[in-house]
Amino acid sequence: MIRTTCILLLVFIQFTVIQAQSLPSPKEHFGFNIGDDYQLANYTQTEAYFKKLAASDRVQMVDMGLTEEGRHQWMMIVSSPENLKNLNRYKEIAQKLAHAEDVSDEQAHALATEGKAVVWIDGGLHATEVVGTHQLIETVWQFVSRTDPETMRILNNAIILFVHANPDGQELVSNWYMQEKDVKKRNTNIPRLYEKYIGHDNNRDFFMMNVKETQNISRQQYLEWFPQIIYNHHQPGPPGSVLSGPPYRDPFNYVYDPLLVTTLDAVGAEMQNRLNRENKPGYTSRSGSSYSTWWNGGLRTTGYFHNMVGLLTEIIGNPTPSKIPLIPARLIPNLSTPNPVIPQEWHFRQSIDYSVSLNYAVLNYAINQKEELLYGIYKMGKNSIENGSKNRWILSPKMIDSINNMYRIDQLARSGARMGASQTGDARIGASDTIPAKYFDSVLKDPKLRDARGYIIPSDQVDFATAVKFINALIRSGILVHKATSDFSVSGKKYPAGSYIVKTAQAFRPHVMDMFEPQDHPNDFLYPGGPPIRPYDAAGWTLAYSMGVQFDRLLDDFSGPFERIPYGELQSVKTNIPKPGEGYVLNAQSNNSYIAVNELLKADVEVYRISNNVGSRIEISKGSFFIPSSSKAKEVIEKTAGSNALNIISIEHKPSGVEKIAPARIALWDQYGGSMSSGWVRWLMEQYHFPFQVIYSKEIDAGNLRKKYDVLVFVSGAIPSVTRSEGGFGGGRQPKAEDIPVEYRERLGRISADTSIAQLKKFLDEGGSIVTIGSSTNLAYHLKLPVRNALVEMNANSQERSLPSEKFYIPGSLLTAKIDSTQAAAYGMRSETDVYFDGSPVFKLAPEAVVSGAIKPIAWFATDKPLHSGWAWGQAYLKDGVSAFVASVGKGKLYAFGPEITFRGQSHGTFKLLFNQLYQFK
Numbered sequence: 001m002i003r004t005t006c007i008l009l010l011v012f013i014q015f016t017v018i019q020a021q022s023l024p025s026p027k028e029h030f031g032f033n034i035g036d037d038y039q040l041a042n043y044t045q046t047e048a049y050f051k052k053l054a055a056s057d058r059v060q061m062v063d064m065g066l067t068e069e070g071r072h073q074w075m076m077i078v079s080s081p082e083n084l085k086n087l088n089r090y091k092e093i094a095q096k097l098a099h100a101e102d103v104s105d106e107q108a109h110a111l112a113t114e115g116k117a118v119v120w121i122d123g124g125l126h127a128t129e130v131v132g133t134h135q136l137i138e139t140v141w142q143f144v145s146r147t148d149p150e151t152m153r154i155l156n157n158a159i160i161l162f163v164h165a166n167p168d169g170q171e172l173v174s175n176w177y178m179q180e181k182d183v184k185k186r187n188t189n190i191p192r193l194y195e196k197y198i199g200h201d202n203n204r205d206f207f208m209m210n211v212k213e214t215q216n217i218s219r220q221q222y223l224e225w226f227p228q229i230i231y232n233h234h235q236p237g238p239p240g241s242v243l244s245g246p247p248y249r250d251p252f253n254y255v256y257d258p259l260l261v262t263t264l265d266a267v268g269a270e271m272q273n274r275l276n277r278e279n280k281p282g283y284t285s286r287s288g289s290s291y292s293t294w295w296n297g298g299l300r301t302t303g304y305f306h307n308m309v310g311l312l313t314e315i316i317g318n319p320t321p322s323k324i325p326l327i328p329a330r331l332i333p334n335l336s337t338p339n340p341v342i343p344q345e346w347h348f349r350q351s352i353d354y355s356v357s358l359n360y361a362v363l364n365y366a367i368n369q370k371e372e373l374l375y376g377i378y379k380m381g382k383n384s385i386e387n388g389s390k391n392r393w394i395l396s397p398k399m400i401d402s403i404n405n406m407y408r409i410d411q412l413a414r415s416g417a418r419m420g421a422s423q424t425g426d427a428r429i430g431a432s433d434t435i436p437a438k439y440f441d442s443v444l445k446d447p448k449l450r451d452a453r454g455y456i457i458p459s460d461q462v463d464f465a466t467a468v469k470f471i472n473a474l475i476r477s478g479i480l481v482h483k484a485t486s487d488f489s490v491s492g493k494k495y496p497a498g499s500y501i502v503k504t505a506q507a508f509r510p511h512v513m514d515m516f517e518p519q520d521h522p523n524d525f526l527y528p529g530g531p532p533i534r535p536y537d538a539a540g541w542t543l544a545y546s547m548g549v550q551f552d553r554l555l556d557d558f559s560g561p562f563e564r565i566p567y568g569e570l571q572s573v574k575t576n577i578p579k580p581g582e583g584y585v586l587n588a589q590s591n592n593s594y595i596a597v598n599e600l601l602k603a604d605v606e607v608y609r610i611s612n613n614v615g616s617r618i619e620i621s622k623g624s625f626f627i628p629s630s631s632k633a634k635e636v637i638e639k640t641a642g643s644n645a646l647n648i649i650s651i652e653h654k655p656s657g658v659e660k661i662a663p664a665r666i667a668l669w670d671q672y673g674g675s676m677s678s679g680w681v682r683w684l685m686e687q688y689h690f691p692f693q694v695i696y697s698k699e700i701d702a703g704n705l706r707k708k709y710d711v712l713v714f715v716s717g718a719i720p721s722v723t724r725s726e727g728g729f730g731g732g733r734q735p736k737a738e739d740i741p742v743e744y745r746e747r748l749g750r751i752s753a754d755t756s757i758a759q760l761k762k763f764l765d766e767g768g769s770i771v772t773i774g775s776s777t778n779l780a781y782h783l784k785l786p787v788r789n790a791l792v793e794m795n796a797n798s799q800e801r802s803l804p805s806e807k808f809y810i811p812g813s814l815l816t817a818k819i820d821s822t823q824a825a826a827y828g829m830r831s832e833t834d835v836y837f838d839g840s841p842v843f844k845l846a847p848e849a850v851v852s853g854a855i856k857p858i859a860w861f862a863t864d865k866p867l868h869s870g871w872a873w874g875q876a877y878l879k880d881g882v883s884a885f886v887a888s889v890g891k892g893k894l895y896a897f898g899p900e901i902t903f904r905g906q907s908h909g910t911f912k913l914l915f916n917q918l919y920q921f922k
């Protein structure tokens with residue numbers, strides 16, 4: 001018996017060796033070793049190499065879908081030949097354990113024994129972080145060619161998903177780097193974004209999945225493979241370190257299962273242990289870097305909301321050799337950095353070796369803890385289902401505040417009126433103070449603090465098409481959704497057939513809660529009374545809020561004629577196109593109406609906006625579009641409705657107050673290197689079929705703008721503040737024109753206070769419109785309009801200064817603003833809307849200018865508590881602050897929107913604030 005096994009093993013090893021010999025090494029394929037100085041492989045070469053390695057019986061190559069630029073995005077599934085033969089079974093086990101539906105504890109243990117660890121390792125998401133793709137190539141090569149016991153053990157017990165995260169970016173960056181003959185001049189200062197539309201924000205798109213690459217990746221993660229571990233490679237490490245990695249700093253999100261966070265610690269420990277065993281210093285974690293586990297939306301972080309252990313490392317290294325600088329404070333060992341690295345020269349290959357070691361560490365953890373890992377994802381899913389099936393409270397700052405407030409009110413009542421008026425003042429309850437347990441029991445009676453059992457998204461809401469886009473984002477993320485097959489009622493309220501239902505009793509409950517409920521970010525300061533600690537990304541992002549979706553939150557279990565939608569099945573709505581009568585009306589409250597209008601205008605069909613709703617039907621909101629009946633109109637509407645649900649009705653008579661609109665000649669600002677905010681708007685305008693051109697500062701400075709354009713759009717980062725001479729950030733340093741190819745030279749330059757602003761003023765004087773968003777509302781100050789910053793205080797010398805962050809601080813969060821939707825600028829908007837606020841500008845308008853009509857507020861904060869989701873320290877300062885306005889300048893108009901109204905293609909609730917400005921009234 002033993003002898004047979006030995007012979008078999010020998011045959012197996014010989015076979016592997018022969019096969020490995022026939023597979024080309026990276027050097028044989030690329031002409032250099034991965035990690036050689038001054039050498040980068042592009043995607044064409046990498047794809048060709050992967051195809052050669054796919055000849056190995058350890059590989060199954062999977063086409064995940066096309067990228068935005070039309071390349072194939074590949075996943076290399078690597079495991080033992082035996083495992084690959086049973087791949088479908090292992091996938092089924094991974095799915096069953098992740099969903100935790102109808103699986104008993106006993107069955108889960110059996111599946112964990114039978115199954116294999118599924119580990120995701122990617123590379124290249126941020127394409128200028130070139131270690132990413134190159135460690136991926138090297139690691140795949142090592143796993144198809146090595147025959148040492150450790151590699152064999154991993155292959156036998158794990159299914160590794162090696163994923164190329166950004167093919168387009170690798171092609172761009174590597175070709176750019178290698179184009180220089182002089183190796184010393186090679187650089188990665190690329191002229192445009194490394195993802196067609198969104199560049200670095202390709203790691204900010206994972207709950208929304210707007211672009212193709214994030215859709216491809218999420219499909220594999222949340223609908224196909226359910227990896228228990230997701231390892232996402234990045235660059236660079238914090239200065240003075242080699243890399244940062246798990247575990248991360250506080251805060252972590254309160255919706256997580258604790259097992260997730262402790263597993264993250266365990267994997268982090270194994271990664272550090274391995275590097276220390278191999279004499280590889282320089283790993284930092286926790287407070288050694290800025291990464292937390294609060295935010296949803298990154299490749300690594302969205303996994304947390306699906307009970308998957310997400311790992312991110314940020315490592316130094318570049319094919320052009322670099323240096324680890326001397327940062328004295330980094331040299332003292334501590335819990336975050338137990339093994340500091342000393343200053344030295346650093347080569348690309350060292351980072352590749354580190355990364356391969358880290359991949360091995362993660363895989364070793366996965367196979368050594370395989371049963372715990374597989375049972376763990378089941379257990380977290382099971383806990384989620386149970387938590388969604390009973391009354392449950394998330395222990396968050398809001399709940400603690402409620403407990404403290406109740407206690408304080410009682411204390412004040414007891415001590416009489418002497419204590420003063422403030423009941424919610426800061427009678428402090430110290431970190432170690434004990435208060436009677438009854439205060440905990442009392443908050444449990446407050447239903448507002450209780451978790452929902454589910455949510456109903458009624459199908460009769462005005463912009464149901466946008467609500468369905470929201471539902472599809474959930475479905476792409478592997479969420480279980482139901483649909484009502486007939487009318488029903490819950491808690492005395494009637495809902496129509498076609499309404500969607502999302503219950504929280506499901507494995508990915510944390511993601512469900514996160515998309516519907518406010519994020520309650522803790523007050524996080526460096527020390528009491530000190531400056532705030534900036535969150536790693538947004539503090540609040542509740543997607544249902546930012547998309548303006550109407551939904552009901554159900555606190556008790558409910559049932560009805562609900563049909564379960566199979567996982568991953570995207571939803572669409574059919575448009576009922578009425579017989580036209582005198583014409584059609586497209587509702588301005590529905591974003592898709594703008595798609596139809598743009599198609600109609602392209603086809604030269606007449607379109608009007610209904611500016612006077614007197615005498616119109618109740619369902620026709622002000623600003624809706626009237627289209628006189630014609631065969632052309634019918635044809636365009638039918639064609640558009642084929643792929644976009646429309647809110648359209650017919651009308652017997654042309655409404656009385658209508659204004660004809662025409663397409664505007666639109667120019668969208670961008671800069672050399674590419675602005676992500678601009679890229680998002682480019683993406684958005686394409687999605688909603690607006691025709692536009694991209695404009696760079698050189699063209700602006702050259703003047704004559706009014707002859708070419710009607711509307712100019714400036715996103716955050718374009719217009720400098722009045723105290724700076726040039727705007728624009730991101731996109732890196734600008735090169736000298738002679739150092740870059742001719743085709744990119746026209747992109748160089750930035751908006752300047754002296755030249756560009758004068759041309760913009762001229763454009764306005766001559767009747768053009770300018771839309772400014774976020775920091776580009778600075779233009780109002782350059783033009784000396786009667787507006788002031790609302791977020792100021794007087795210092796000791798009675799001089800105005802901006803509020804310090806100790807008093808006022810609002811990182812990316814959703815705030816509720818009042819909107820004047822009777823104005824053309826805000827047609828179709830609700831009177832209250834959530835806006836994405838990220839340290840955004842807020843204004844005070846000069847009263848006389850408002851009275852004269854020279855300037856009109858569009859949106860403002862009406863209360864001292866506008867926070868809806870996230871973190872807003874000192875939010876009372878916002879009360880009565882104007883967050884958007886329109887001002888007349890010469891014959892033209894300046895629109896200023898402080899909040900990010902197009903934020904990452906997520907804020908559907910405020911898209912119309914841009915769209916409305918992109919037409920001309922004739």
Ligand SMILES: [Zn+2]
Nearest residue numbers: 126129234235
């Ligand atoms: Zn990165």
